[in-house]
Amino acid sequence: MSRAVFGESVKRIEDPELLRGEARFIDDISIPSMLEAALVRSPHAHAEIRGIDAAAALELPGVHAVLTLDDLRPYLLTEFLVVGLPSPSYKQERNRPVLAGDEVVYVGEPIAMVIAEDRYIAEDAAQLVEVDYDLLPAAADCRDALADGAPTVHKDAKDNLLAEFSMGYGDIDAAFGKAAHIYSEHITQHRGGSHSIECRGAVAVHDPGTDQLTLWVSSQMPHSTLRVLVDMLGRDENQMRVVTPDIGGGFGPKLVVYQEDVAVSVAAIKLGRPVKWIEDRREHFIATTQERDQYWEVEVAVDEDARILGLRGSIVHDHGAYTARGINLPQNSAESLPGPYEVPAFRMNTKLALTNKVPVTPVRGAGHPQAAFTIERLMDRIARELGLDRTEVRRRNLIQAQDMPYTRPLKTRGGVAVVLDSGDYPRSQKDTLERAGWDQFPARQLAAREEGRYIGIGLANFVKGTGRGPFEQVTVRIGTSGRVHVYTGGTAIGQGTKTMLAQIVAEQLGGDMGNVTVTTGDTAATALGIGTSNSRLAVTAGTSAHVAAGKVREKALKIAAHVLDSPVEDLEFDGAEIHVKDRPGRIANVGVKLGELAHAMAGTPGYSLPGGMGPGLEATEHVILDSKAFASGTAVAEVEVDIETGGVVILNYVLAHDCGRIINPMLVDGQAIGGTAHGIGNALYEWMGYDENGQPLTTNLADYLLVTATEMPRIDLLHHCSPSPLNPLGVKGVGECGVVPAPGAIISAVEDALTPFGVHIDRAPISPPEIVALIEQGRERS
């Protein structure tokens, strides 16, 4: 009998190599005669380049080249990486040059690539390259950047407005006109960097004999990297392959195609030697994209019963110096502001401001955490103003289960309707409150106060659109070896993609995961690929794998029926074999191996294929899924605040989440908990600072704080299951879900702990000094 593996916490097929130190990450790739690169980067946020003198660097023994934009131009059709997602709302087109020409616009922008025998020499030489700068004024704060007369980020620009758009529905003026109460909030939000423990890196190899270029790159989206290389290098797809090795975490910024990826590729062609570039952590702080500041001004209109009538406001979004992705982040933020709540009228205006800082692109959550934080802050505000429990205000406004699917009159960036496909939000909140002991908390709080301790509790609900389409390609192929091979354009960045796909495929092809291999992120393996982002692979690649495996199963059974001269319904898969079921009157266990079936379908010259069927034992699918599957849930945090130091300790954290049907509970737990850790960082620790000149202030892991094991509480998880009606597996994504509610729940809890001081928190992250200052202000007021 075939074993069931879908829905089971099977062990990951990725793990043994990783545990033995035998995996191959980008810096583990070593090719004979390979050279290594280091970058000369701008130390200034804005400057003109008057000249570059590489003479001293070139004299250093072991240095092979110092490449500037002028050196790369002969190999390029265009020097710009044109990657912006389409939108009618752009006011300026700001594409990154592969290396800076006569202007640098952020600290860390690459100017020259030094190539040497090894990294040590390359770094020595990079320090010897003299760049003559003429300093220009910088725009550092995105609000100031939009003011009249602000310094422009680019010297040829008239202003810093990159894009502007508005979205909404309903009669917003009427909603506010009839409101019993209107409350406004100004909210400051910041996300920080991704900080995968592996930084970025690329290795390019050019074979002059075949004129083939291979780029190994630590990327979430190798197919888009290939497309950019086609556009820039003017080479056709058949001359290039982009492939991802094992990837040491992505978290968003690795979905971007970077200047270094292109420069390394050109260098390998120009020098006729393989070239490797590995980013170090300081470079990751200044040259890898971040998700940064958003300033929200929002107003909510409610009736006498605290029911929302309308929601309106504006966002100023820090875009950084170039468009490395598009308008997607503030689009996500504005679009997801109503979250799991009924909002009859809605209007948001959004401005994207260029700043002299590294470009901004998604970090795990991609604009959604800011929206969740904002709406949850508003919920707390309504509760406080009207003297209601925070849970009650939310309960009155949550969309009800019977109203699913719930159409919100908004469109995604691609013009797809926003439809919350399934979920039971009230139940999520109710169950989470029970698990967290919400009703008993006042007694705990009172007891703590008597001991001089300040504890608080807070909650946040969330929805998160996952599985962004339109598709992910998957090929399922049974080889003549009898092994099942799965190929996908999606990339494995640590989330267990290979295990997940192997489970889905094995479920239909014999149940033996040990007989399944999965290849991810290789443009030579799949013609099409979108890649990893937006908690999308279980939905998109999972669905394609499911449908493809079903077709292979059907065909294998038909061929086996022909070979075994037995009706299909009498046959069953068993590991790498199909055999006749054990039933009365049949000769049981007469079987045929999958490899034999594949052999039969591989064709023999001059002989017909068995059963009149088409050749091969494989299927390629790219199931179209335009609509997002909305995961949802609730977080409750209980914290203790030290009123002397401002330190916050998370005492308890409950997360309920609903990602539809679960393929592997162990992996889902891991994603939910890991995402929560990132969200705790966003609430309390992670701050990428810049001074007024655009100089980054936090460029090492001592200044920029990632959550460690001692701050991290044990996360108490609750699972709900509302299958998505949008895909045959009923699944939704989970990778980003933990991040989304965490800042809202934690800040609510901190504020609750500090109720005696009348503290109101309008930002995330919040640091201990800021908490102490808020307490002081509260004491002065009272």
Added chain:
Amino acid sequence: MSEKRRVSLAVNGTAYEETIETRLTLADFLRHQLGLTGTHLGCEHGVCGACTVLVDGYSVRSCLMLAVQAGGSDITTVEGIAPSKDELHPLQEAFRDNHGLQCGFCTPGMLTTLVEFLRDNPSPTERDVREAISGNLCRCTGYQGIVDAALDAAQRLKGQDRTAGPDGGESP
């Protein structure tokens, strides 16, 4: 451009006599000169802990130590933890069973740190484990699976002879 020294050392039980540039870090020596790429570099400034190896049984940030300083030492890297090619160490098994790794990049440093810790603390509490790995950053797991794996491994190791650990000896 730096001078070179002749250095003898043992790595995972194999003796090496190597000519090493004096400025080469131990991490780069292990990775690029010996080809032991299981030791990973996450920050190169001593915070993330991914590069942790055992030098004479003690955990060391191999990004902050020069290879020539390891002369005469006995080094254990992640490649030397499993007892054989076919078996995993109980700690590695526990990591797999408890989902103690996702991308796996921090894992070598977590494993080496915990091999030392569990040798010296065979019956740790959860708090002890969290303190022990507080110098190792993981961006994927939220640490919960790692903590569970360490506690599980402590139980598994109780049934074994701890003096025959992967560092090849008693506590230093």
